[in-house]
Amino acid sequence: MAILLLTAGCAVKKMIKQAEQFEGAGMFKEASELYYQVHLKKPSKADYKIALKRTGQIYYEELSGEIKSCFNRGDYKETVYYYMEASAMVDKYNRTGVSIKVDPMMDRYFNDAKDYYLDSRYKLGLKHITDQEFVEAKNVFSEVFQIDPEYKDTRTYLNEATFEPIYREGTQYYNDGRYMEAYNKWESIYLRENNYKDTRSRMDEALNERYKEGTLLLMSENFNDAAHALGEVFKANPNFKDVKAQYVEARNEPVYRQAKTDMNQDNCRTAYFGFERILNDAGTYKDSKTLKDQALACAEYPVAVYSRPVKQFGADATQFENTTVKNLLGKKNIFLRVFELSTINSRLENRLINSLGEVDEGALRTLNRENNIKAVLVLEYDNFKKNKGQLKKEELTGFERVTTKSTDGQTSFYDKQVKYSEFFQENEISLTVRYKLVSATTGETLLSNTYSGSKNDKINYATYDGDKNQLYPAKNNRGSWNINESGYRSLQTLLRGETQIKSIENMQQLLFNDLSNDIANDINNFNPER
Amino acid sequence: MKRTILYFFLLILISCSSTKNLTYEELMAGAPTWVKQTPNSSDYYHGVGMASKVTAPVDFREVARQNALSELASGISVNISSTSVLNQFEFDDNYSEYFRDNIKLTTQQYLEGYELVDNWENAQQYWVYYRLSKSKFKEIKQQRINKAIEASKAEFMKAKEFKTEGNFQESMQFYIKSLDDVKDFLGDDLKTEIEGKNEDYSSLLISEMIRMIPRLSIETSDKFQFIRGVGHMNENITLMVLYDHQFPVKGVNVELEFSYAPGKSIMNISDAEGKIRVKNENFDTRKKEEYLRATVNIEKLIKESTSDQMVRRLMESMEFPVYVFPIEIISPKFHIMVGEKNLGNDLKNGITIKAFRNLIEKDGFEIVGEGKIADYTLISEVSTQKGNEVNGKFTTRLNATFALKNGSGHVVYAKELSDISGVGSSYESAGEDAYRSLEGKIRINIYPAMYKAVFGSF
Numbered sequence: 001m002a003i004l005l006l007t008a009g010c011a012v013k014k015m016i017k018q019a020e021q022f023e024g025a026g027m028f029k030e031a032s033e034l035y036y037q038v039h040l041k042k043p044s045k046a047d048y049k050i051a052l053k054r055t056g057q058i059y060y061e062e063l064s065g066e067i068k069s070c071f072n073r074g075d076y077k078e079t080v081y082y083y084m085e086a087s088a089m090v091d092k093y094n095r096t097g098v099s100i101k102v103d104p105m106m107d108r109y110f111n112d113a114k115d116y117y118l119d120s121r122y123k124l125g126l127k128h129i130t131d132q133e134f135v136e137a138k139n140v141f142s143e144v145f146q147i148d149p150e151y152k153d154t155r156t157y158l159n160e161a162t163f164e165p166i167y168r169e170g171t172q173y174y175n176d177g178r179y180m181e182a183y184n185k186w187e188s189i190y191l192r193e194n195n196y197k198d199t200r201s202r203m204d205e206a207l208n209e210r211y212k213e214g215t216l217l218l219m220s221e222n223f224n225d226a227a228h229a230l231g232e233v234f235k236a237n238p239n240f241k242d243v244k245a246q247y248v249e250a251r252n253e254p255v256y257r258q259a260k261t262d263m264n265q266d267n268c269r270t271a272y273f274g275f276e277r278i279l280n281d282a283g284t285y286k287d288s289k290t291l292k293d294q295a296l297a298c299a300e301y302p303v304a305v306y307s308r309p310v311k312q313f314g315a316d317a318t319q320f321e322n323t324t325v326k327n328l329l330g331k332k333n334i335f336l337r338v339f340e341l342s343t344i345n346s347r348l349e350n351r352l353i354n355s356l357g358e359v360d361e362g363a364l365r366t367l368n369r370e371n372n373i374k375a376v377l378v379l380e381y382d383n384f385k386k387n388k389g390q391l392k393k394e395e396l397t398g399f400e401r402v403t404t405k406s407t408d409g410q411t412s413f414y415d416k417q418v419k420y421s422e423f424f425q426e427n428e429i430s431l432t433v434r435y436k437l438v439s440a441t442t443g444e445t446l447l448s449n450t451y452s453g454s455k456n457d458k459i460n461y462a463t464y465d466g467d468k469n470q471l472y473p474a475k476n477n478r479g480s481w482n483i484n485e486s487g488y489r490s491l492q493t494l495l496r497g498e499t500q501i502k503s504i505e506n507m508q509q510l511l512f513n514d515l516s517n518d519i520a521n522d523i524n525n526f527n528p529e530r
Numbered sequence: 531m532k533r534t535i536l537y538f539f540l541l542i543l544i545s546c547s548s549t550k551n552l553t554y555e556e557l558m559a560g561a562p563t564w565v566k567q568t569p570n571s572s573d574y575y576h577g578v579g580m581a582s583k584v585t586a587p588v589d590f591r592e593v594a595r596q597n598a599l600s601e602l603a604s605g606i607s608v609n610i611s612s613t614s615v616l617n618q619f620e621f622d623d624n625y626s627e628y629f630r631d632n633i634k635l636t637t638q639q640y641l642e643g644y645e646l647v648d649n650w651e652n653a654q655q656y657w658v659y660y661r662l663s664k665s666k667f668k669e670i671k672q673q674r675i676n677k678a679i680e681a682s683k684a685e686f687m688k689a690k691e692f693k694t695e696g697n698f699q700e701s702m703q704f705y706i707k708s709l710d711d712v713k714d715f716l717g718d719d720l721k722t723e724i725e726g727k728n729e730d731y732s733s734l735l736i737s738e739m740i741r742m743i744p745r746l747s748i749e750t751s752d753k754f755q756f757i758r759g760v761g762h763m764n765e766n767i768t769l770m771v772l773y774d775h776q777f778p779v780k781g782v783n784v785e786l787e788f789s790y791a792p793g794k795s796i797m798n799i800s801d802a803e804g805k806i807r808v809k810n811e812n813f814d815t816r817k818k819e820e821y822l823r824a825t826v827n828i829e830k831l832i833k834e835s836t837s838d839q840m841v842r843r844l845m846e847s848m849e850f851p852v853y854v855f856p857i858e859i860i861s862p863k864f865h866i867m868v869g870e871k872n873l874g875n876d877l878k879n880g881i882t883i884k885a886f887r888n889l890i891e892k893d894g895f896e897i898v899g900e901g902k903i904a905d906y907t908l909i910s911e912v913s914t915q916k917g918n919e920v921n922g923k924f925t926t927r928l929n930a931t932f933a934l935k936n937g938s939g940h941v942v943y944a945k946e947l948s949d950i951s952g953v954g955s956s957y958e959s960a961g962e963d964a965y966r967s968l969e970g971k972i973r974i975n976i977y978p979a980m981y982k983a984v985f986g987s988f
Contacts, residue, residue, distance in 0.1 A: 072628045073839050105627070126793025175975045177949065198973075205970040212967070215953050219920040 012038055019051065028059035032089075039096055053098050060086055060100050071109040076120075079113035080147060118144055118151050129157055137161035163189045163196050170202065179210040180232045187236075207233055211243055218250050226250040252278045252285050263291065267529040268298035269335055299335045301528060302372055303328075303437070306341040306352055307379045316508070317381060320433070323512045324379065327520035336524065344371050352376070359436070361443040368440035375437050375446060377523065382432040383452070388504045389426040396422055396462075398491070399483040401470040415483050420464035420471060422494060427504045429511055430454035435519050437526065447526050451515045455507040461497030468495045562650055564659050568601070574661040577602025577644075581656050594649075594658045602660055603638035606667065610717040615732035629717065632840050636714045643670055675715050679722050679731060682711035686724075686735060693738075696777040698746055702828065705739045706835035706845060713841050743850055745774050748784060748806070748824045754857040756810065757905075758985060765810045769824055769855075771800040778804025785827040788857075790815040797827065812986060813859075816894040820857040826850040862905035862984075863898045864890050871913040872961040873926070881965040882912050882930070885972045893981070906942070906984065909933045912968065914952065914961040926952040928964035934980050943983035945976060 015038050022031035032055035039048045063086040070078040083106060090100045121144050128137035138161035144154045170185030183206035186199045194200065214229030227250035233240055234247045259274025275292035278285045305328075307321040321340065328338045342349050348367060354360040359378060367373040399415040406412065430453065437447040464471050473487040558566065568578045579598025581590035608630045644662040651657065689704030712720060712732060720731040750769045771782045784806050786796045790813040798806045806824070813820070832845045866886055870877040886908060890897055901907045910932045917925030928950040934943040950971065952964025 068631075072631065074843065123793045123795070127791075128793070130791050130794055171974055171978070202974060205974065209967060209970070212951055212953055212963075215923070216925060216951055219918065219923055219925065219953075 012041055016048070019055075023051075023055055028055045028062060032056040032059045032093075036093065036096070039098065043096065049098055052093065052096075053100070056089065056093050056098060056100050060090065060102070063089070064103050064106055067106050067109050071113050076113040076117040079109055080117050083110035083113070084147070114147065118148060122152060122154065125154075125157055125161070129160060134161045134165045159193055159196060163193060167197060167199065170199075170206075174202070174206055174209075177209075179206045179213070180236070182206045183210065183236060207236055207240055211240060214243075214250070215246060218246055221253075223250050223254040248282045248285065252282050252288075256286060256288060259288075259291065259295070263295055263298065266298070268295045269301075269527060269529050271295040272299050272335075296334065300337055301335045301374050302337040302339060303375050303377050303523065304339045304341040304344060304367060304371070304373045304440075305377045305379070306349070308353060308381070310381050310384070313381070313384055316384065316386075317379075319508075320381070320431075320512045320516060321379060323509075324377070324516035324519055327513070327517045328523060331520055331524040333524050339371070339373070341367075341376065344373070352378075359438050359443065364438065364440045364443055373440045374528070375439050377519075378436045378438060379519075380434045380436075382434065384431045386429045386504060386508065387427065389428075389501075391423055391425040394422045394424075395419055397474045397476075397481050398464070399472045399474055399481075400466050401472060401483075403470075415472070417474070417481055418464070418466060418471070420462055422460070422462045423499075424458075424460050425501050426456065426458040427501055427507060428454065428456035429504060429507050431511060431515065433515050433519070435522075437523065446528065447522060449519070449522060451518045453511050453515050455502075455511045457502040457507065459498050459501045460494065461499050462491060462494035464495065468492075471495065557652070557654065560652070561657070562648065564648060565650055565657050569659075569661075573665075574663055575602050575605045575667065577605070577660045577662075579658050579660075583651075583654055583656060590656045591658070594656050595660075598658050598660045599641055599644065600638060602644060602662055603634060603641055606634075606637050608633045608637075608717060615716050615736050628843070629840065633714065633717060640674065643667065675712075675718065675720065678712045678715060679720060682708040682731070682735075683722070683724070684708075685711065686738075690738070693742060696773040696779065698742065698773055698779045699781045699831065701742065702739065702831055703835045705735065705742075706832060706841065709735055709739075709844070710836040710838055710841050713838055716844075740848065743848065746779065746782070746826060746850075747772050747775055748826070748853040749775070750855060754822065754855060755860060756813070756857060757860045758813075758815075758862055767808050767810055767822065769806040769808075771804045771806060771826075778802075780804055783827045783830050785825050787823045788813065789820045789823070790817075815859055818859050818861070818894070820859055822855045822857055823852055824855070825852045861895050863896045863903060865898050865901045865904035865907045866890075866910075867901070867907065868910040869912065870965075872965065873914055873916065873957055877965070881969055882910055882972065885969045886910075886977065889973065889977045905937050907935050908980075909935065912965070914964050916957050917951065917960070919957075922955065924954055924957045924960040926954075926957060926960040926964050928952060928961075928968060930968060932976060932980070934983070943980045945979065947971065947976075 015034050019031045019034035019038065022028070022034065032052060035048060035052035035055055039045075039052045042048055063082050066082045067079055067086065070076075070082060086102075086106065090102055093100055121140055125137050125140035125144065128134070128140060138158065141154055141158035141161050144151050145158050149155065166185050166189055170182045170189075173179070173182035173185060183203055186203045186206065189196050190199045190203060210229055211233045214226050214233060217223075217226035217229055227247065230243055230247040230250050233243045238244060255274050255278050259271040259278070262268070262271035262274060272292060272295035275288045275295055278288045279292060282288075305321055305325055307317045310317045325338050325340060328336065341352065345367060348363045351360055351363045359376070364376060367376065396419070398418055398420050400418045401413050401415050403411055403413040432450060432452040434450045435448060436445050438444070439446050469492075471491060473484045473491045474481040475484040475487075476482075564578055565580075569576045577598040578601060579594040579596065581593035581597065583590050586593045610626070610629075641662070643666045644660045647659045647661050649656070649658040685704045685708035689701045689708060692701035692704060695701075709732075712735075716732050721728055722731045723729070724731070724734065748769050748771055752768065754767060756765065769784070769786075771779045771784060773779050778800070780800050780802050782800045782804075784798050784800065786798065786806070786808055787794070788811040791811040794811065796808055796811075798808055800806050828845065828848075828850070832842050836842060836845075866883055868880060868883040868886070870880050870882050887897060898904050910930065912928065912930040914926045914928045917927055919925075928947070930947040930950070932943070932945045932947075933941050936942050947968070950964050950967050952960040952962065952967065954960035954963045
């Protein structure tokens, strides 16, 4: 804040210095402008206000001289522009409380010059209008309007010069059958001048023609082009005739038809998405809601999960299967229904895999017939390794650096040989899971993949009962222990090391969750209709 | 005011450039009284000028001298005599103001006979004092007036000669030149002897010129009558510039304006027969009566005769009469022949014919019942055919042909449409819908194109 104020203060001083230089050089325009800027920044400073009034007044008198001289030599344009500059300056300074004494003679010069100048400009503008040179006419009438907005019927001619080319462009577009482009041109006029010729009725004409194009396209079942045409009309005027309903139809009818076809071809999941898209777009459309419900019922995909038995790790396999079921349900897939084989048909649990180690098609058919299961997810495990390590301890020699202070205040230290402990432990687990999604109706393997993963955790830390910060490791040199100062940082890291290892059970849950989630993702993304 | 600003400005500069701020008293210590107060006596014009050595370190003496002479000249009042030309004729206030300024400027330019009285300076300023004897000034001025009148009278006499011959251009040129000679003294009484009479010279000069103006006229024996339609713009219009209504005047610049071409003015110079020949402007008027305005424009003549702004402005204030010649606009007659069928049945209330009728009448044309008295005949055939039906919506296709023939049977515009469709709840209403679209097409495209083919623009 202080820096900002300081910077602002410096800027003002710099401007004042510059203004004084301009004033000294007789450049009153530049000087007064700078004093004006300073006055705006520091309105309470009387010195700046006085300086502005002084230089402003002198500059006004310079401008007055120019006005008079221009008028006298018959240069009416310059007279007008000098007067406008002078007036703008007086108004600008007046607004900040600095009044400039004006010469009433200037008003007379201006009014006389304005009459001459505007008369010539107005005539030139009329000539351009007559010759249909609208760009040139617009430039001229804009200038007249800026000087005197009420001069004769300048406003009308300025409108004509501005809008007529656009109006004509619209006419050309209409003639070429480019109705929306015509509409947009006329609308751009209407938004600025709603009484310009017959733009309003022309907009309606253009919109109606485009609407009819859309309607005819819809009738000929060219839905894409119909939606494009009707969409343009809808955006321009949502209440135009029945454009809203037709636009809905053009957008959704092809989707509706496709969804019905999909249903008939048992592609119920695809049909469901089609109907859902229609309902999201239109709210209601024909019997889409009923058909959507029917499609959902038809698209349901019940899956039974089965784990192949594993010797020694039976409980672990059950845990993996449960985690997989949980992850599948977590996907909230509206089509997927998940069952544990053991729960829905325990009789088949032992028969599902035949003596050859393959999925038994008879069992699959039974599952389909009795339990309406469409596919079985078979999980097989391999390379399951679980190693819960023991905590190993080693006692090591080190030195504790002890600092002493003598009576005269001098400090010194010595290294005391001590014992400390270092610990090490490692837990690790790994697993490979193969899965197959087998169709209960055909026995076909619909999806399969293998996922492997492992988790491990290690701890390595040291403990010492004395002053840990002063503990150094030792190295043995021909039977004698020496302090190892270069090993200090490594030992300090060990002293602050993690002492709690992740449990093997926890790591197993994490690993199972990761692998089963990969499988659940595959099943969730699987579309049986593709 | 100027001197106050100068003091103020100087004080600022001094206070800016020196380390110590001087008071006004300190600054002016030792200055003679003429520095503090310009002398005032009835026998002389006085001028005191000052220059800052800070702002004009090299030429402060010359700057001070110029300032002093400027003040001296400004003290010489410009009196406009009650008998002068400026009071005899009506000029606007701005012109009188301009005249005074101009005379002051001239006075300064021709200032002579002044004498240096004194000068004074300090570290910052240089002051100088001049004066001019009023009697001497008067004497010098009178010498200049006499000289100017002599020169002017020679031009004046030539102007009169040309006037007698009816040569307006030459006469006016010499009048302007003679005015130019005495321009610096138009505010004074300029008594002089002309053809044995003691005349008020400048007033005589102006009144001679003014009296010439109404004797110059623009006339024609023709009646202007144009039929709307292609070709009218090539027709010639001839006017005559006459002096005293009988002597053709050549070389006169005439400005012409057609009321149907606003903003466009044509400049033309009368030929040896005093004739002005112009081509008719293109027009697209809906009115039955228009006019041509003509007036003499002496701007060029003035510019050729004098370079002096004051004389130019004085001459520009002279107004020439405006001559207005009526032009009768004859609108062509139209006959409309339209056959309209919806699905093979004649339309009871013709949509096409109604659309054309409205547009044609709105443009001020007459519609006649017989083709043989029409200038243009519009022939149109419109019919609809069934399209298809989908979900209770019916469509039709509309075909239309348009041909506009002129009186000699030549087709000036033709158009065929086959891309109009109608949609409705029945074939009948779909046909009517197609007709409504056609109505829009007629209004927006067909009729403007037809109009453009006939009249050249829309």
